[in-house]
Amino acid sequence: MEIHNNIFIALVHYPIYNKKGDVVITSVTTLDIHDIARTARTYGIAKFYILTPLPAQKELVHRILNHWITGYGAEYNPTRREAFLNVAVAGSLAEITDDIKNITGKISKTITTDARKFPNSIDYNNLKVELTKSDIFLFLFGTGWGLERGIIDNADYRLAPIEGITDYNHLPVRGAIAIILDRLLGR
């Protein structure tokens, strides 16, 4: 088993655009937690954060995690438990970077991903090379209609969008994360 001790990911529920372009807090989706935890575990991600500032949503995630880590789910599906052991809830980006600093002793470099194109984006081959360096990396994945522009502008890297073979560019975040981790970390 190999774990990337320098690679962290976060699923961001705030600040996010809604369909109309307003900045909102999106709702946590149970299946996101399951799917992304399993994908993160498969690709050896150090820790997967679910970022939401809402106490009730944080409590919901805690309840789901507890069910699968120490509750009935742990017995029913031990591999799900294993995936959920690396999942954490955080109220803000600062809280995540603080936690990563506690774990690694370093300030993490942030990487944003988006279906939209931005200037100065980095492609998959070049980012793959960056990830082999001794830095600590935090991927920020958006929900809803995408990450608020300020987060993208302040990131250390903006990863180029996934392109399929058509002009249709509406992958679910669960699928996009699977593809991105496979491209960057797959065998």
Place this chain on the structure above:
Amino acid sequence: MEIHNNIFIALVHYPIYNKKGDVVITSVTTLDIHDIARTARTYGIAKFYILTPLPAQKELVHRILNHWITGYGAEYNPTRREAFLNVAVAGSLAEITDDIKNITGKISKTITTDARKFPNSIDYNNLKVELTKSDIFLFLFGTGWGLERGIIDNADYRLAPIEGITDYNHLPVRGAIAIILDRLLGR
């Protein structure tokens, strides 16, 4: 826009193993339809079939498709409608291959995918070459604890499992399909 007129996929709900190894019919999951339809549309798949022999489950899928294709959903989210236009329901594998024969005039070659390893499996690079031939291909993706062994044995190709970088091998089917289509058809 480029569409692979020779590549079809199916999400199989029967015959499938459950946790205990019995052959069962699994339940249709709404989110599977959404996620896989969007991924299939992104990678230019000709048609995505949802295979279940249960009339009530077929009816459920039809209702979901109608909501997004002609109902309120079509107005609310036109890109979802576009993805769902290429989705169909089928009661058996024979029904799918008949439909593909009606569309293309040819008998499709089946490709099974599984988290388990099988003898005589084909790897991603070799299958990529096969897909450029003038044959018609049908990918069969399992649900639950995987496709029944007879389907795998009778397939024309058995695709090698996805390997991440760890020994953890429990990707969600939604993520696995995204990774497989990206590896075989992505730019």
